[in-house]
Amino acid sequence: MPASSEPAASACGRTHPSVDRDDVLAAARRIAGRVHRTPVLTSRTLDAEFGAKLFFKCENLQRMGAFKIRGATNAVLQLPRHVRAVATHSSGNHGAALALAAREAGLDAFIVVPSDARASKRAAIERYGASVVECEPTLEARAATLEQVVQDTGATFVPPYDHPHIIAGAGTAALELLEEHGPLDQVWVPVGGGGLAAGTALAADTSDVILAEPELARDAKDSLEAGELRPPLPPRTVADGLRTGLGNLNFHILRRRRCRVLLASESSIKHWTNRAAQVMKIVIEPSAATTLAAMADNPGAARGRVGVVLSGGNL
Amino acid sequence: MPASSEPAASACGRTHPSVDRDDVLAAARRIAGRVHRTPVLTSRTLDAEFGAKLFFKCENLQRMGAFKIRGATNAVLQLPRHVRAVATHSSGNHGAALALAAREAGLDAFIVVPSDARASKRAAIERYGASVVECEPTLEARAATLEQVVQDTGATFVPPYDHPHIIAGAGTAALELLEEHGPLDQVWVPVGGGGLAAGTALAADTSDVILAEPELARDAKDSLEAGELRPPLPPRTVADGLRTGLGNLNFHILRRRRCRVLLASESSIKHWTNRAAQVMKIVIEPSAATTLAAMADNPGAARGRVGVVLSGGNL
Numbered sequence: 203m204p205a206s207s208e209p210a211a212s213a214c215g216r217t218h219p220s221v222d223r224d225d226v227l228a229a230a231r232r233i234a235g236r237v238h239r240t241p242v243l244t245s246r247t248l249d250a251e252f253g254a255k256l257f258f259k260c261e262n263l264q265r266m267g268a269f270k271i272r273g274a275t276n277a278v279l280q281l282p283r284h285v286r287a288v289a290t291h292s293s294g295n296h297g298a299a300l301a302l303a304a305r306e307a308g309l310d311a312f313i314v315v316p317s318d319a320r321a322s323k324r325a326a327i328e329r330y331g332a333s334v335v336e337c338e339p340t341l342e343a344r345a346a347t348l349e350q351v352v353q354d355t356g357a358t359f360v361p362p363y364d365h366p367h368i369i370a371g372a373g374t375a376a377l378e379l380l381e382e383h384g385p386l387d388q389v390w391v392p393v394g395g396g397g398l399a400a401g402t403a404l405a406a407d408t409s410d411v412i413l414a415e416p417e418l419a420r421d422a423k424d425s426l427e428a429g430e431l432r433p434p435l436p437p438r439t440v441a442d443g444l445r446t447g448l449g450n451l452n453f454h455i456l457r458r459r460r461c462r463v464l465l466a467s468e469s470s471i472k473h474w475t476n477r478a479a480q481v482m483k484i485v486i487e488p489s490a491a492t493t494l495a496a497m498a499d500n501p502g503a504a505r506g507r508v509g510v511v512l513s514g515g516n517l
Numbered sequence: 518m519p520a521s522s523e524p525a526a527s528a529c530g531r532t533h534p535s536v537d538r539d540d541v542l543a544a545a546r547r548i549a550g551r552v553h554r555t556p557v558l559t560s561r562t563l564d565a566e567f568g569a570k571l572f573f574k575c576e577n578l579q580r581m582g583a584f585k586i587r588g589a590t591n592a593v594l595q596l597p598r599h600v601r602a603v604a605t606h607s608s609g610n611h612g613a614a615l616a617l618a619a620r621e622a623g624l625d626a627f628i629v630v631p632s633d634a635r636a637s638k639r640a641a642i643e644r645y646g647a648s649v650v651e652c653e654p655t656l657e658a659r660a661a662t663l664e665q666v667v668q669d670t671g672a673t674f675v676p677p678y679d680h681p682h683i684i685a686g687a688g689t690a691a692l693e694l695l696e697e698h699g700p701l702d703q704v705w706v707p708v709g710g711g712g713l714a715a716g717t718a719l720a721a722d723t724s725d726v727i728l729a730e731p732e733l734a735r736d737a738k739d740s741l742e743a744g745e746l747r748p749p750l751p752p753r754t755v756a757d758g759l760r761t762g763l764g765n766l767n768f769h770i771l772r773r774r775r776c777r778v779l780l781a782s783e784s785s786i787k788h789w790t791n792r793a794a795q796v797m798k799i800v801i802e803p804s805a806a807t808t809l810a811a812m813a814d815n816p817g818a819a820r821g822r823v824g825v826v827l828s829g830g831n832l
Contacts, residue, residue: 241556243578262798263558483577483800483830515798 221366221455226373226405229276233371236275236306239378240264247481252497254504257386259379262486262515266326268443269375269398269513270299276371277360278303286310287357291337291344292327293319294443295514296362301332312357314347316340326516363397364449373401379509380406387506388412390493392513393422393463394444396452402511403459409509413456413463414496416441416471422448423463426456441471443489443514464503466495474498478512485515536681536770541688541720544591548686551590551621554693555579562796567812569819572701574694577801577830581641583758584690584713584828585614591686592675593618601625602672606652606659607642608634609758610829611677616647627672629663631655641831678712679764688716694824695721702821703727707807707828708737708778709759711767717826718774724824728771728778729811731756731786737763738778741771756786758804758829779818781810789813793827800830 243258261269274296278288287310290300297313304311311332315324316339327334337347352359361368375398376389389406393399393413399422403411415422416439425432425448434447448456474494478486490512497504558573576584589611593603602625605615612628619626626647630639631654642649652662667674676683690713691704704721708714708728714737718726730737731754740747740763749762763771789809793801805827812819 238559241558241578243556244553246580263556265561267798479800483582485794485798485800 221369221400221404221451223404223407225366225370226377226401229272229367229370230374230377232279233272233275233374237271238264240375242379242382243482243484245482252504253502254506254508256504257379257383257507257509258482259375259509259511260484261375262484262490262512264514266295266298266302266330267514267516268295268299268487269372269511270295271302272374273363273368273371273397273401274299274303274360275306276374277365277367278307278309280367281309281358285358287312287355288360289348289351289355289357290314290360290362291348292362294323295516297332298323298326298330300360301327301330305331310355310357312351312355314344314351316344323516363395363446364451365397366451368397369401369404369452369455371401372398373405375511376402376405376509379511380409383507383509385409385507386509388504389509389511390414390497390504391511392441392444392489392492393448393456394419394441394489395446396422396448396456398511398513399461400452400455403455403461406509411459411461412496412503413461414493415463415465416444416492417465417467419444420463420465422456423465425453426461426463429457439471439488440468441488441492443487444492464496464500466492466499470495470499484512485517486512487514487516490514536684536715536719536766538719538722540681540685541692541716544587544682544685545689545692547594548587548590548689552586553579555690557694557697558797558799560797567819568817569821569823571819572694572698572822572824573797574690574824574826575799576690577799577805577827579829581610581613581617581645582829582831583610583614583802584687584826585610586617587689588678588683588686588712588716589614589618589675590621591689592680592682593622593624595682596624596673600673602627602670603675604663604666604670604672605629605675605677606663607677609638610831612647613638613641613645615675616642616645620646625670625672627666627670629659629666631659638831678710678761679766680712681766683712684716684719684767684770686716687713688720690826691717691720691824694826695724698822698824700724700822701824703819704824704826705729705808705812705819706826707756707759707804708763708771709734709756709804710761711737711763711771713826713828714776715767715770718770718776721824726774726776727811727818728776729808730778730780731759731807732780732782734759735778735780737771738780740768741776741778744772754786754803755783756803756807758802759807779811779815781807781814785810785814799827800832801827802829802831805829
């Protein structure tokens with residue numbers, strides 16, 4: 203279980219955190235002007251290939267290259283005034299997003315990063331002015347280091363995905379997509395920790411929300427089919443943003459919405475990461491390409507007017 | 518001199534072709550709904566790097582991957598009703614653009630392609646349903662083959678860049694950019710044959726229009742500085758869309774507007790092709806990256822609110 207599911211340590215003090223569509227609407231007002239309203243692209247080539255009308259919400263073109271800035275900004279803006287610093291653990295986009303959101307709010311940021319994280323991710327965090335605190339690449343070391351940082355600095359922990367403010371912020375991408383191109387029969391979204399998936403499920407309340415997950419990280423599928431949260435699988439998928447286990451709050455939101463999970467093979471994820479560049483002329487990361495890969499691996503599943511949230515572009 | 522500067526053979530029968538801003542406005546109305554209104558991206562990272570506020574008009578995200586569909590569509594829609602087929606010569610984007618525009622208008626298209634053209638460009642032309650007619654890779658063979666095709670098929674020649682309808686169509690990209698983000702102090706645009714450059718100069722009539730040209734293909738710079746059209750240089754630049762010599766009509770338009778040409782080195786063009794993917798998460802072709810490369814190679818030249826037309830993304 204990620205540290206983020208312990209409400210006592212989180213930015214929000216509620217012990218039974220809840221979040222609904224109104225929170226997504228409020229988040230959209232709160233973060234307006236601070237994040238990009240990203241473009242929606244279409245492709246007649248891909249429409250013909252999948253037999254559906256596709257609308258791609260390009261969060262790869264978002265500030266810092268991923269939807270994560272939406273949730274981080276929404277969370278930071280709701281911190282009490284006395285807070286002077288934030289902290290989190292991340293080997294990826296959430297660290298950079300929190301670093302940027304904190305800098306713009308005039309806060310210090312401390313990001314706990316495993317020693318095996320990619321240099322480019324670490325460089326992005328430092329470019330946005332945050333302090334990187336290195337730890338051993340284990341869940342235990344991560345939690346212990348974060349706790350130490352919080353004690354030493356007085357920083358407030360902003361969790362990466364399993365938190366109402368993060369979920370509501372993430373849901374604003376689908377909200378914009380629906381405002382511009384709704385109604386949609388389906389909205390496809392990748393699922394890892396589940397913040398984007400849960401936020402999308404709340405925002406797109408009249409669409410089928412379909413979760414795309416790598417076969418090698420199928421804990422969301424297993425959890426939702428079993429009706430109870432299953433532990434994450436070993437972090438082997440190329441879609442590095444989707445290696446995390448599904449968060450507890452996100453599990454309950456996705457379960458209540460009866461969201462279906464469709465799986466994508468590794469070869470298909472790699473293929474669609476490249477194909478998006480060729481056909482759509484955009485750079486997407488494998489986690490984002492998992493949507494198209496799941497669509498290709500499950501022929502006929504995409505139907506009607508279909509939204510697709512391309513979550514990020516940080517390779 | 519390209520065949521396209523011979524009005525008698527072109528889609529427009531005027532012997533003294535002229536084109537002005539009203540033609541760009543008319544083109545915008547004519548092609549609306551048939552081409553994408555492409556998104557405009559911004560990047561605080563690049564703004565900080567260049568010391569200017571940059572607005573990127575993403576014609577790489579245009580249909581068939583380049584601005585060329587604007588001019589081709591504008592030209593095809595103005596053909597007399599009796600025309601049943603169009604023809605052109607192209608080793609690149611104009612061939613694919615004309616193929617697509619013709620298909621949508623229910624016309625046949627014949628594209629003369631040199632035998633050394635890249636397989637991917639040829640495949641794009643065929644994917645849009647046009648007939649590819651191969652020729653030897655010389656200007657003479659190209660002109661002779663095109664003439665033969667026109668004689669054999671009765672097709673109307675639609676030239677690639679040096680024609681009022683092509684220029685007016687190309688100018689609609691800058692027009693949209695100005696509608697959404699104007700006024701702009703400068704608009705940067707790559708220059709090869711000069712259709713996009715001339716169209717932009719007409720559309721952006723209150724901005725400085727700055728032409729970005731590869732050092733290895735500096736005939737536009739030499740021509741505008743000499744006050745007379747100079748022949749193209751050997752086709753050596755990596756920016757393959759900019760190897761063509763400046764067209765005669767385009768030369769006169771750009772000369773009248775006193776457009777300045779800034780040069781870009783080959784290494785800089787390659788660097789910025791990659792950097793756009795890293796920072797902006799978009800795929801642009803070297804011809805489009807020539808704008809950023811010229812900006813980097815001429816420090817301080819970009820000033821104020823700056824539009825940049827990223828011409829295409831077909832690698």
